[in-house]
Amino acid sequence: MQKTKREPDFEDFLNIVVRRAEPRRVxxxxxxxxxxxxxxxxxxxxxxxxxxxxxxxxxxxxDMGYDFVNQGVNLxxxxxxxxxxxxxxxxxxxxxxxxxxxxxIATWEDFEAxxxxxxxxxxxxxxxxxxxxxPEGMKAVASIPGGPFENLMFLMGFNTFSYAxxxxxxxxxxxxxxxxEVLCSVVEHTSSMEWVGAxxxxxxxxxxxxxxxxxxxxxxxxxxxxxxxxxxxxxxGKPVFLHSCGKLDAVMEDLIAEVGIDAKHxxxxxxxxxxxxxxxxxxxxxxxxxxxxxxxxxGSEEEVRAYTRRCLETCMPGGxxxxxxxxxxxxxxxxxxxxAMLDEGRRWEA
Numbered sequence: 001m002q003k004t005k006r007e008p009d010f011e012d013f014l015n016i017v018v019r020r021a022e023p024r025r026v027x028x029x030x031x032x033x034x035x036x037x038x039x040x041x042x043x044x045x046x047x048x049x050x051x052x053x054x055x056x057x058x059x060x061x062x063d064m065g066y067d068f069v070n071q072g073v074n075l076x077x078x079x080x081x082x083x084x085x086x087x088x089x090x091x092x093x094x095x096x097x098x099x100x101x102x103x104x105i106a107t108w109e110d111f112e113a114x115x116x117x118x119x120x121x122x123x124x125x126x127x128x129x130x131x132x133x134x135p136e137g138m139k140a141v142a143s144i145p146g147g148p149f150e151n152l153m154f155l156m157g158f159n160t161f162s163y164a165x166x167x168x169x170x171x172x173x174x175x176x177x178x179x180x181e182v183l184c185s186v187v188e189h190t191s192s193m194e195w196v197g198a199x200x201x202x203x204x205x206x207x208x209x210x211x212x213x214x215x216x217x218x219x220x221x222x223x224x225x226x227x228x229x230x231x232x233x234x235x236x237g238k239p240v241f242l243h244s245c246g247k248l249d250a251v252m253e254d255l256i257a258e259v260g261i262d263a264k265h266x267x268x269x270x271x272x273x274x275x276x277x278x279x280x281x282x283x284x285x286x287x288x289x290x291x292x293x294x295x296x297x298x299g300s301e302e303e304v305r306a307y308t309r310r311c312l313e314t315c316m317p318g319g320x321x322x323x324x325x326x327x328x329x330x331x332x333x334x335x336x337x338x339x340a341m342l343d344e345g346r347r348w349e350a
Contacts, residue, residue: 004065004346008138010051010197013067017286018239019320026312026345028066029288029322031143031200031243031265033338034331041335050129058133064342069195071130072143073186075123077179078115079103079154086331102157105175106164114155116178117145119185124193130326131195138199141241142190144183147203148225149218151179158212165217173221180225187229199233200242201226201261208271214215215250224250226259234260241288245327247271258282263288267326269295274326282320284329289324289339290315296325296333304337308344314347 006025015021019031037196038060039045044323045056061069082100105111130140146154152175153161164172191199203226205211212216230240239262242255255261264285267274281287295307308323315321324347329338 003063006065008062008067008135008271010067010137010139013322014197014239015264015286016319017322018147019286019318020312021319022078022281023316023319025349026316028342028345029066029265029324030329031070032328036331037329037333037335037338041339054126055133058130058135058138062138063133067137068139068141069130070141070143070200073127073190074125075117075119075145075186077117077145077151077155098154100158102160103155105155106160108171111171111174113302117182119182120191123186125188127190129192129198134195140195141198141200142193142196143199143200143202146187147201148179148183149203149205149213150220150248152176154272155283163218175224176221180228183225184228184232187232196238199238200243203242203243204245205251206244206248208247210247211250212246218251220255223254223259226255231237231259239263241265252281256281261285265289268292269326276312278315287315287321289322289326291323291325293326296337296341299337301336301340302334304340308341312344312348
């Protein structure tokens with residue numbers, strides 16, 4: 001494992017990403033790095049206590065050249081999950097996903113009976129553990145437990161939600177509003193923490209050819225919640241990074257001009273390569289990651305290096321971009337391909 005020689009500097013990272021400074025180095029950004037991949041590279045943690053895990057994650061991110069560690073909160077919206085065996089080479093037992101047919105809320109009775117999560121100090125245990133191990137110059141970036149649209153889908157099931165838009169619009173709106181209240185409370189806490197450098201909002205709004213719900217539905221139900229989340233973070237002096245998969249062209253102007261996101265994450269080559277995204281939006285927001293997941297997962301090391309070089313050559317000039325995967329370093333990404341991507345970033349600096 002090649003360790004970086006540079007010291008973490010989150011303020012420099014942020015200045016590059018929001019285009020306040022011409023880049024002198026290649027900033028790095030990941031929404032997540034699978035623990036299996038970290039273990040393959042630096043070995044497993046000593047134990048699974050909050051402080052041991054925090055020290056393990058911080059040490060890895062520092063050694064790889066990151067200026068922040070992304071960390072979620074210990075809070076979720078219970079929903080119905082399906083599962084199957086994890087077939088990745090570093091498989092972790094089972095994979096879980098949400099039942100698209102139905103969720104725990106389909107009626108007003110379900111809404112009233114649902115165990116809505118409460119935001120308590122316990123929700124921030126891991127973020128606070130991280131703070132105890134961050135070296136000078138490094139920050140945490142706080143992630144919310146899913147976004148308003150994702151959680152709405154999880155609680156109703158996509159099919160139920162789709163019918164309810166016509167049959168029970170007041171119920172759909174009430175669920176979205178309750179989710180928004182919880183998420184806003186989370187961001188009130190996380191964005192006020194001095195060791196948190198930015199707020200990451202995670203909400204998959206799209207798929208390969210468009211948004212999962214019509215732009216009109218998103219503008220009515222979902223984007224106002226995003227705007228409230230961004231306003232809270234900005235009021236506390238924290239920029240907002242949006243992770244959202246899918247083709248979002250129909251609502252990108254809303255996200256930039258109305259919601260006020262500072263940077264966008266998640267790029268898939270078959271939808272919009274990150275260099276095309278920079279041409280479209282790079283003068284207005286930062287872009288995070290973009291090395292295609294399919295290339296990282298199935299490509300040769302040289303294919304990964306070639307794709308990464310193209311990203312560097314087209315996205316680094318002028319700043320407004322950070323090197324990273326198009327989504328996450330999942331447990332099916334070969335560690336060698338991940339390290340090759342980082343190595344190309346170091347070579348670009350040289």
